[in-house]
Amino acid sequence: MNASDLTNNAKSLLQSIREGNTHILARSISLIENEAPAYSKILEALEGDYPSSIIGITGPPGSGKSTLVDGLVGQWVQQDKKVAVLCVDPSSPFHLGALLGDRIRMSEWYNHPQVFIRSLATRGSLGGLHPKIIEITDLLKAAEFDFIIVETVGVGQSEVEISGLADTTVVVLVPEAGDEIQTMKAGLMEIADIFVVNKCDRPDADRFIKHLQTIFDFNITGEQQEPIIVKTVASERKGLQELAEKILQHRKNINEEQKIVMLAEKAHRLIIQKRVQDIRKNELINKIRKAMLEPGFNIYEFIKRNF
Amino acid sequence: MNASDLTNNAKSLLQSIREGNTHILARSISLIENEAPAYSKILEALEGDYPSSIIGITGPPGSGKSTLVDGLVGQWVQQDKKVAVLCVDPSSPFHLGALLGDRIRMSEWYNHPQVFIRSLATRGSLGGLHPKIIEITDLLKAAEFDFIIVETVGVGQSEVEISGLADTTVVVLVPEAGDEIQTMKAGLMEIADIFVVNKCDRPDADRFIKHLQTIFDFNITGEQQEPIIVKTVASERKGLQELAEKILQHRKNINEEQKIVMLAEKAHRLIIQKRVQDIRKNELINKIRKAMLEPGFNIYEFIKRNF
Numbered sequence: 120m121n122a123s124d125l126t127n128n129a130k131s132l133l134q135s136i137r138e139g140n141t142h143i144l145a146r147s148i149s150l151i152e153n154e155a156p157a158y159s160k161i162l163e164a165l166e167g168d169y170p171s172s173i174i175g176i177t178g179p180p181g182s183g184k185s186t187l188v189d190g191l192v193g194q195w196v197q198q199d200k201k202v203a204v205l206c207v208d209p210s211s212p213f214h215l216g217a218l219l220g221d222r223i224r225m226s227e228w229y230n231h232p233q234v235f236i237r238s239l240a241t242r243g244s245l246g247g248l249h250p251k252i253i254e255i256t257d258l259l260k261a262a263e264f265d266f267i268i269v270e271t272v273g274v275g276q277s278e279v280e281i282s283g284l285a286d287t288t289v290v291v292l293v294p295e296a297g298d299e300i301q302t303m304k305a306g307l308m309e310i311a312d313i314f315v316v317n318k319c320d321r322p323d324a325d326r327f328i329k330h331l332q333t334i335f336d337f338n339i340t341g342e343q344q345e346p347i348i349v350k351t352v353a354s355e356r357k358g359l360q361e362l363a364e365k366i367l368q369h370r371k372n373i374n375e376e377q378k379i380v381m382l383a384e385k386a387h388r389l390i391i392q393k394r395v396q397d398i399r400k401n402e403l404i405n406k407i408r409k410a411m412l413e414p415g416f417n418i419y420e421f422i423k424r425n426f
Numbered sequence: 427m428n429a430s431d432l433t434n435n436a437k438s439l440l441q442s443i444r445e446g447n448t449h450i451l452a453r454s455i456s457l458i459e460n461e462a463p464a465y466s467k468i469l470e471a472l473e474g475d476y477p478s479s480i481i482g483i484t485g486p487p488g489s490g491k492s493t494l495v496d497g498l499v500g501q502w503v504q505q506d507k508k509v510a511v512l513c514v515d516p517s518s519p520f521h522l523g524a525l526l527g528d529r530i531r532m533s534e535w536y537n538h539p540q541v542f543i544r545s546l547a548t549r550g551s552l553g554g555l556h557p558k559i560i561e562i563t564d565l566l567k568a569a570e571f572d573f574i575i576v577e578t579v580g581v582g583q584s585e586v587e588i589s590g591l592a593d594t595t596v597v598v599l600v601p602e603a604g605d606e607i608q609t610m611k612a613g614l615m616e617i618a619d620i621f622v623v624n625k626c627d628r629p630d631a632d633r634f635i636k637h638l639q640t641i642f643d644f645n646i647t648g649e650q651q652e653p654i655i656v657k658t659v660a661s662e663r664k665g666l667q668e669l670a671e672k673i674l675q676h677r678k679n680i681n682e683e684q685k686i687v688m689l690a691e692k693a694h695r696l697i698i699q700k701r702v703q704d705i706r707k708n709e710l711i712n713k714i715r716k717a718m719l720e721p722g723f724n725i726y727e728f729i730k731r732n733f
Contacts, residue, residue, distance in 0.1 A: 159726065159730075162724075162726040163724060163726045163727045163730065164724075165724055165726070166722055166724070167722070167723075254726075257725075379711060379714060379715055379718070380711060382714050382718070382725070383707065383710045383711040383714045385725065386710060386714060386725055386728070386729060387705060387707065387710060389725065389726070389729050390705055390710075390729055390733045391698075391701070391702055391705070393729065393733065394698070394701040394702075394733075395698055395701075398694060398697055398698070400690065400694065403690050403693060403694060403697075404686060404687060404690040407686060407689050407690045407693060408686055411686070411689070415473055415474070416474075417469075417470060417471075417472055417473070418564075418689070418692065418693055418696065419466065419469040419470045419472070419561075419696070420470045421693065422693060422696050422697055422700065423466075423470065426697045426700065426701075
């Protein structure tokens with residue numbers, strides 16, 4: 120097959136995806152995940168942007184994210200929207216025990232025609248989302264999903280990446296000891312566009328919310344806006360409608376300039392990805408092995424000379 | 427000043443640092459931190475490697491890291507060793523309240539001639555150590571410190587980076603609810619060469635340690651070795667001698683091949699750093715702003731063409 124055949128194939132594949140062929144969509148995601156030959160042709164054949172909302176949902180394990188996501192999907196399905204859910208699963212051996220239930224992500228929406236659910240393993244990368252998450256969400260945009268939910272466990276660096284990817288980042292917390300929020304979840308605090316306080320029927324919920332607000336009052340730099348806080352009991356489907364509305368509202372408030380900056384951020388990450396891939400680790404090890412034998416080996420000088 | 431003058435200056439500056447001039451050492455670190463003109467000349471003038479041990483110490487806030495570090499410094503000062511401590515401080519506005527005590531890092535060792543203590547702010551980067559941490563530790567090696575301790579709060583992605591930098595990574599935990607270890611601190615679990623269970627006089631300490639061991643037994647991949655666990659009560663200086671010994675022992679067991687791989691990892695990170703710096707965000711935003719106006723704008727094609 121020559122390059123123009125590949126491009127034509129990519130175009131007809133995207134046409135099928137746009138028409139709702141989820142089988143081909145799932146296979147195309149796999150092609151991208153595995154960096155199959157010519158996967159970049161698919162991406163370069165993407166045309167324009169369907170105005171999907173990307174919603175990042177993160178929070179510590181046990182905060183009820185999966186139930187919340189299922190509830191949100193329900194809200195949007197009722198409104199005849201198409202919804203995709205990407206569950207990013209840190210595939211650390213240490214998670215096997217704790218997250219076994221999550222790993223085979225259960226959802227009542229699996230077979231619904233408006234819903235597409237896919238788990239992505241991060242494959243042992245410490246923290247982080249998924250090396251091809253931008254590309255996969257772009258493909259879901261091409262498939263004309265109205266909402267693309269990226270659900271991730273707030274561990275390691277995934278929370279940093281999710282805020283770079285999502286139009287709206289939702290951080291799910293549960294009422295608990297107040298000291299904890301200030302410290303452990305500092306990374307989560309900074310990326311939240313919307314806080315969900317889930318399991319809000321717990322007795323200390325109001326105290327927790329007050330505490331959450333105090334933290335933001337204390338932010339003397341004044342850079343951060345007052346956070347949007349939504350109370351939910353996801354298991355009883357309470358607060359989900361309000362959450363869906365707040366997400367929509369937040370998304371509407373993103374202006375053109377912010378969109379350009381977000382696109383530049385995305386490009387920035389894709390460029391870094393490309394440049395990092397350029398460095399072959401084995402080659403580097405061999406080069407270093409040789410260079411170390413030279414008298415007066417200096418790593419900065421080595422890099423300046425070779426890269 | 428021409429290039430050879432700069433190089434000569436860098437060489438005499440390094441000579442002073444080697445002779446123990448901590449004033450010039452501190453100033454040189456500032457030059458590197460601020461990327462002052464010609465800071466790279468200092469790095470390229472480094473010659474050979476003094477066999478310092480870099481020890482990463484991380485763990486959640488409140489685990490008593492600072493007290494533990496002070497105790498370790500004491501152990502090594504007794505043995506006539508030179509010790510440097512770098513405190514990496516996530517300078518998030520949300521930490522102001524929680525970590526105010528840590529921010530002005532107190533230590534009984536501040537004025538000791540064998541000890542050098544320096545705080546580094548991460549300057550709002552979400553998680554992460556410090557953009558110039560490799561360069562700064564290399565300078566401390568040139569200053570012939572026997573031990574370089576990098577102390578960091580286990581929040582965000584700093585724990586990933588510390589394991590790439592340190593010869594030996596020590597994760598400090600405190601006895602607490604067992605479920606927590608499996609989840610919140612998953613990132614920490616994977617990088618530990620040595621676990622310290624501090625505040626080991628708490629009643630549930632033994633149960634906690636058993637639980638910690640269980641997690642590793644459960645690791646069916648078998649890639650990870652049995653962890654070294656050291657019990658301490660840092661505030662009473664208990665267990666510190668054992669910890670110092672285990673660190674030394676771990677460091678001795680690193681073989682030549684592992685050292686080359688570690689050096690390649692370091693080079694890898696420095697190369698990425700260099701390539702990321704190459705991308706000017708403002709230029710990128712302007713390029714994107716223009717490119718978006720073209721019909722059929724495609725970000726993958728845009729990157730392929732421009733980068």
